[in-house]
Structure formats: C-alpha cells, structure tokens
Amino acid sequence: MEYTFKILRYDPLNDEHPRFQEYPYSTEEAKSILEALMDIRNEQDCTLSFRYSCREAICGSCAMVINGSFDLACRTMVESLKSILITIEPLPNLEIQKDLVVDMEPFWDALQKIEPFINPREEMLEKGSRIEEKEMEKIEQFISCIMCGSCYSACPVVTRDNRYLGPSALAKLYRLVKDPRDMRPFSRWSRVNTEGGAWGCDTIFKCNEVCPKDVRPADGIEALRRKLIAGKIKRLFRLKK
Amino acid sequence: MIGQDILVVGGGLAGLAAALQCDPKLKTAVVSKVHPLRSHSVAAQGGINAALGNNPKGRDDTWERHAFDTIKGSDYLADQDVALLMCQKAVPTIYELENLGVPFSRFPGGVIAQRPFGGAGFPRTCYAADRTGLVILHALFDQSIKKQVTYFNEWLVVKLVVRDGRCLGVIGYEAATGQIFPIKARAVIFATGGYGRVYSRTTNAYINHGSGIGIAYRAGIPLKDMEFVQFHPTSLYDKNILITEGARGEGGFLINKMGKRFMADYAPSAMELAPRDIVARAIQTEIDKGNGFENEYVHLDLRHLGEEKIKKRLPAIREICINFAGIDPVENPIPIQPAQHYSMGGIDVNERCASIVEGFFAAGECSCVSVHGSNRLGGNSLLETVVFGKIAGEESSQYVKGNEDYPNTEKILLDEALKVKQEIDGWSKKDTGIKVHILLNRIKDIMSEKVGIFRNQKDLEEALGKIGELREDYNRVYISGNCLRFSQELINIVEFASMLDLAEVITLSALNREETRGSHFRLDFQERNDKDWLKHTLAYLKDGKPELHYKEVDISRYKPEARKY
Numbered sequence: 001m002e003y004t005f006k007i008l009r010y011d012p013l014n015d016e017h018p019r020f021q022e023y024p025y026s027t028e029e030a031k032s033i034l035e036a037l038m039d040i041r042n043e044q045d046c047t048l049s050f051r052y053s054c055r056e057a058i059c060g061s062c063a064m065v066i067n068g069s070f071d072l073a074c075r076t077m078v079e080s081l082k083s084i085l086i087t088i089e090p091l092p093n094l095e096i097q098k099d100l101v102v103d104m105e106p107f108w109d110a111l112q113k114i115e116p117f118i119n120p121r122e123e124m125l126e127k128g129s130r131i132e133e134k135e136m137e138k139i140e141q142f143i144s145c146i147m148c149g150s151c152y153s154a155c156p157v158v159t160r161d162n163r164y165l166g167p168s169a170l171a172k173l174y175r176l177v178k179d180p181r182d183m184r185p186f187s188r189w190s191r192v193n194t195e196g197g198a199w200g201c202d203t204i205f206k207c208n209e210v211c212p213k214d215v216r217p218a219d220g221i222e223a224l225r226r227k228l229i230a231g232k233i234k235r236l237f238r239l240k241k
Numbered sequence: 242m243i244g245q246d247i248l249v250v251g252g253g254l255a256g257l258a259a260a261l262q263c264d265p266k267l268k269t270a271v272v273s274k275v276h277p278l279r280s281h282s283v284a285a286q287g288g289i290n291a292a293l294g295n296n297p298k299g300r301d302d303t304w305e306r307h308a309f310d311t312i313k314g315s316d317y318l319a320d321q322d323v324a325l326l327m328c329q330k331a332v333p334t335i336y337e338l339e340n341l342g343v344p345f346s347r348f349p350g351g352v353i354a355q356r357p358f359g360g361a362g363f364p365r366t367c368y369a370a371d372r373t374g375l376v377i378l379h380a381l382f383d384q385s386i387k388k389q390v391t392y393f394n395e396w397l398v399v400k401l402v403v404r405d406g407r408c409l410g411v412i413g414y415e416a417a418t419g420q421i422f423p424i425k426a427r428a429v430i431f432a433t434g435g436y437g438r439v440y441s442r443t444t445n446a447y448i449n450h451g452s453g454i455g456i457a458y459r460a461g462i463p464l465k466d467m468e469f470v471q472f473h474p475t476s477l478y479d480k481n482i483l484i485t486e487g488a489r490g491e492g493g494f495l496i497n498k499m500g501k502r503f504m505a506d507y508a509p510s511a512m513e514l515a516p517r518d519i520v521a522r523a524i525q526t527e528i529d530k531g532n533g534f535e536n537e538y539v540h541l542d543l544r545h546l547g548e549e550k551i552k553k554r555l556p557a558i559r560e561i562c563i564n565f566a567g568i569d570p571v572e573n574p575i576p577i578q579p580a581q582h583y584s585m586g587g588i589d590v591n592e593r594c595a596s597i598v599e600g601f602f603a604a605g606e607c608s609c610v611s612v613h614g615s616n617r618l619g620g621n622s623l624l625e626t627v628v629f630g631k632i633a634g635e636e637s638s639q640y641v642k643g644n645e646d647y648p649n650t651e652k653i654l655l656d657e658a659l660k661v662k663q664e665i666d667g668w669s670k671k672d673t674g675i676k677v678h679i680l681l682n683r684i685k686d687i688m689s690e691k692v693g694i695f696r697n698q699k700d701l702e703e704a705l706g707k708i709g710e711l712r713e714d715y716n717r718v719y720i721s722g723n724c725l726r727f728s729q730e731l732i733n734i735v736e737f738a739s740m741l742d743l744a745e746v747i748t749l750s751a752l753n754r755e756e757t758r759g760s761h762f763r764l765d766f767q768e769r770n771d772k773d774w775l776k777h778t779l780a781y782l783k784d785g786k787p788e789l790h791y792k793e794v795d796i797s798r799y800k801p802e803a804r805k806y
Contacts, residue, residue, distance in 0.1 A: 011724060011726070013726070014724075041729065041730075042676065042678035043678075046676070046720070046721045046722035046728070046729075046730040047722035047723065047724045047728070049726070049727035049728070049729070051275075051279075052447055052448075053275050053280075053281070053446045053447060054284050054446040054447075055446065055447055055480075055482075056284060056482045056483075056561060056565070057561070057564060058284050058375060058557070059275075059278070059280075059281075059283050059446065061276075061279045075564045075565070097726075097727065099727070101727050104276070111386070112386050115386075115387070116383045117341075117380075117384055117386060118340075118341055118342030118383075120340055120342075124336075124337070124340045125336070125339075125340060126336065128335070128336040128339035128340060129339065129340075129351075130350065130351030131347055131351045132349075132350075132351045133346070133348075133351075136344055136346070139344065140344075143369070143372075143375075143376060144372070146278075146283075146375070147278050147379075179342060179344075181340070181342055182342070
C-alpha cells in the first residue's frame, strides 16, 4: 500500500512556525505507526524527532495525535486507520521541543504536586500489610496508568487553566488515598479541594475517551470529590459536637 | 561543570533502587537516556521471586531452596555465595516494596500471592497480575520524588572517564540541546540494562542497545560470561513482544502442530515449567523439525484456564495479543517463538557491585555479579535489580566518604568532552557514507543467524568475520541530518560502537567455550564439561581487541550435578 504521512515539523530554535511535511510511505507488511515513523526517519529524513521505547504499549513514550485521535504510535497499525493520508501531530497542551517531542514537565510537575507516594505507617511492617484482593480491585484500573500524558493533553480544562493538575495526577491521588496502606491525613490531600484540583474537572470525560490503557481518570476525580465532601461533612460534624 | 558525589546512570529498577539507597547527605543524581518510567524495567511482566511461603503448595519453601534452584538453574555457573546472598535478601526486599505501596496481587487472607515459575521447586513468584515491572518501577519512581532525587533525563552517557584505575566521571549528550557535557562524579553506578537490540528477534525495548556495557568495556573494565544470552521461550510471533512465563505458571500449555504437549519429550517432570534455556531449545527444535506452524512458531494455549482467570491474572497479555496479533487468548491459542530476552553476562563486578576501577559500580542486567550463571530463572531479574541496586547505592556511598578528589579532574573531563565533540563533528562534516540504520540491521541479522540458540564453530567464526567487516564499514558512517537536537541518528551512531564490541565479545566468548552449559548450546560440544569449563569468562579490551581470561566459580555450598527437570 502507498500512504502519505503528513507530519508536523517544528524546531523552535530555527523555525518561526510549525509546518506539515509530507512523506510518501509504502509498505506491504503490517506495520505500526511507530515502525512507519522509524522507516521514514531512517530512509527519508534523519532530523525527524519522536520518542519511543518499549513498542508494546507499556512505557508511555509514544503518545501522539494520529489522524485526529490520541493514541500510542506503537499500538496503532497503519492499515487500521483505513486512510492513505495519515496526519501525525504532537500531543497538544504541551510545548513542542522538536517535531513530535513535547515538553512533559508540566505533566510531571502536576504529578509531583499530589505527592505521589504512599505515606506509610510510622513503623514499617515486617511482613507487609494484609490486603484483601477486593480492596486492591478498587484501585486496579488506576494502576494501569502508564503516564503517557494523553489525558492531560486532551483535557480542555488544562488548555484554558494552567493551574489545573489534570486527570492523570488526580486519578493517581485517588489511587493513593484509597490504598489501605496510605496514612496521609485529610488535611494533606484535601489541598486539591480547589479549582486547580478536583473541582477543575468539566466532566466532559475526554480523559476517559483517550486513555490507551482503558483507565477512566474521571472516575477517580469524581470519587475524590465525593471523598472531599464526605471529609468536610465529617469535620463539620466533629466541630459542632 | 556539573558535579555529583554519586552519579547513577540508568533510571530503571536497578538505577532507582541504587539512587534511593545512596546516603542522603551525599549529592546524588540519576542520568537516563529516557525518562525513568520509559525504562525497559517497565515491561517486566510475570513477577519477582522470594520464598515467602504464601502459596499453599509452597509452605515448606525457604530462601536456601530458592538459592539452590537459582544455582541449579544457572547450570552451576552462578557464584553460590552471591546467589545465597540475593535469595536471603529476597524476602525482606519484597516486604519493603510492599510497604512502599507496590500493589501486589493477593491470596485470600490478604497475603501476597505467589505463582509457580520455571525451574522453581515451589511457587514463589510474587506478582501484580502481569505488570509487575510497571508497578515496582512506578513505586520506586514515586519514592524518588519523595526523596527529591535529581534527574538528568534524556541524557545519553557516551563515555566513562577513568585515570590510574579511578573513575572520574562521564561525558554525556543532552538530547534537548544537542550538546556534549562532562559530568564530574566521585562514584559512578552503571544500571544501564541489557543489549537485546543487538539481535533482530528480541523482547527488549528499542532503547536496549547495551551501550553502557560497551562503554565500561572500553574504559578497561572486563566483561564477564558474555556468551550466555537468554532466549525467552515465549515471545509473540513476529513482533517478539514478551508473553510472560506467568502464562505457563498459571497453567498454559505449549502445543505443536500435531496438537501435542511436546515438553513431555524434553522435560517430562517440569513440562512447560522447565527453565527457560530448556524450553526455548525445545520450541526451536520442534520448529526446526517441522512440527511448528508455518515453520515459524508453536502455540501457547491458555484457553483451558478460562476467561475469568485470564482476565484477572493475565490482563496485559490478553491486551498485547489483541493489540498486536488481533487474537484473544480466551478464544485462540497464542502463536509464540523464542526471542533474545536477557543477558546473563555483563560488567564484571563483585558481591559489592564494585569493579576493578575504583569508584565504578554496576548493578542490574548490565552487570554480572554472577547470580544467574549460564541461565537465569524467571522472576530473578527483578529481584536482582532491587537487591543489588541497593547494594550499589550503599557501597558507592561508603566509597565516596573515604576518598579525596583526583587532581585535575575537571581539566581531564573537559579534554575528554572535547574529544567526543570532535568525533561527532567528524560524522557531521561528511556528506556521504553509510547510514547507521543499515549497520544496525546488519549486526542484528548476523547475531540472530549465527549466535543464536544453537551454536557451532563454523557459524561463530563466520560471525566474527562479518563483525570485522561491519567495523570497517562503521568508519564510513555519517550524520545525514543537520540538527543534533533529539537526534536518534547521533544516538544510534554513538551506541553502535558499543554494539560492535558486545557482538564481538559475545561471539568470541561463545567460540572459545567448547562445551554446552545453560543457555550456551554448542552443537559441536553438546555436553557440559566441568573439568575444563566450570569457570567464568572475562573479556578485556587490549589494543583494540578482546582478550579472554578465566576465573573460578564459587561452588562452596552445592556440588555441581547433572541438571534434570
């Protein structure tokens, strides 16, 4: 099959504006978008930059926008797009560093802000905690997150408000506070009780739609909201008593 | 100049475990060629071994039995003292990870679940469904945020600087700027992973070029037991994505085109759960005999496990099969074939992760302690990364505290950086020559065809000849793109020098070892020969060529015996 790849190119140090560049691509094999990009780079233009690592949809490097849809380049097969014109763009909501490589720092900063680590008991348990499988099931979907940044990039709230932590970080926070091993006090995590935190979400669920790992970050955000309200009521009640 | 007390190179499990263990009073940083969460550790699936005794069938398990299985699995080439050390530390290591929030799967009663794995006398592999690497890597990365570890991400270390047997630092390429910078460090820990991409069929990530091992070799540090290359029995046909041993641990069958569970002919008692070297050879033999499908693969059949178990215990495998092969293992068998998976050999280090160069340490797959000998058991690599990563962190901290700076370090580093810069300029100035991806494809084909599961003198000699030709052609390599920022072409050219060295050392070590042991199967020497070959290979770089030496194996605990499963 003969395809045309229309790839967004931009080197902020040399180019005034991003532009699309077209590359012909021909293959008879079942290739992924990532493999096609590598072929195009190797054979046509070695200055084309993009990230990749595992090629099996687990490392989260190669999220991009392919014919208008967010996905991992490694798991998207060229022929599955049913189009001979394939447009590739970098993740939006993040600055382009070069071509399809975007600056993920705001995404990592948001993760850092929620303190994404277990706050353990004072004493480490010599034999670990006993946790029933059904407790683990409550956080299971969030554990599948590979931090690819698709949800952050697709989120309309992130687009208009750079204070917003975004779906991935908030879902991770929920996964942590729901973990029976996490001892962080309410006062600590309820700092997300803001427009930049759990209340920023517009509930249009773009994050759920674009996640390549079938995580539903918005479930976590909604659950955080419920937990915040419950926590506030509990505290109010305690004060009155 | 950037200066650190300890510089950890590599942001996978071994690197993060090391960085977290370094003395917090010291200035420690991690430099990684990708963001740490993109490291290949993330792709580990099936689990991590420790004799917790949580499985009802594993109540009598002990860390000594774990060590014995590891040593037997290694075909007695593991150093027994370090294998014992690793297995003893396994149990507290798992509980430590559990305390850090690793979401292990559970048995009723809430204890950590354990599944059977190949070559293990008891079910002792702890897991988080089939994404164990992902959850441990994320947990350690989260801890590194808590401990405010400094990162230099998307920096490729291109050179290790050593003077008078002391490590002074490294030279790095920063992808975002395209610049070359020296980093001064009083101690350097390499946790740079394996070299899977030296082979065409590999389960490894694209980034696994193994350049860390090659860089250490060129800095004068010997490489140990490089002929021992693990081929994983079950990689997805054609794409070679790993299909975890856990699939067989949960009860999956290997079936040839006659519908037979052929492992009965090769390992009648362990069947599908024999060690990886044996199962990989069995599958390849079946395919070579014409008992495979399309002469390329056999089937891994999970259907009898039932939909619920597959979805619960092997969800990522199911996802991989659906995404990359268009089949659902609930309804169809998985087409699988062996593929390069792991390097037992690596940078020669002792039980303290220390090398012959003062201040230079290594841990994880890039290193060879040696706990895996000639064949690694599934579930022992994650364990090794965490146990020895921590040891490297502790030992390097001790070392740094007891040492003064080497005179003129900064000047030496700047000179070395300049040399690297000049070499890159040389590649950039050329207008024509050979493009590096052509060389990459050629080396992979040579290694897969000639230095694979079954080896013989003729193939190995031919491979050495072809690697020599590639070395000539590498002199004509050039940078075709005019931008060095985020230049994968530049990265590939730099790393290819290491790939050539690794290919040469693997092949020469394999040619010299005239016996069959673990993963190293010589068609022309099919028996293990303890009298002449119960020894480690050490490859030194001398005047541009590898020179092989040998050293003793520690067999102080268990006497080598025939390996039956």
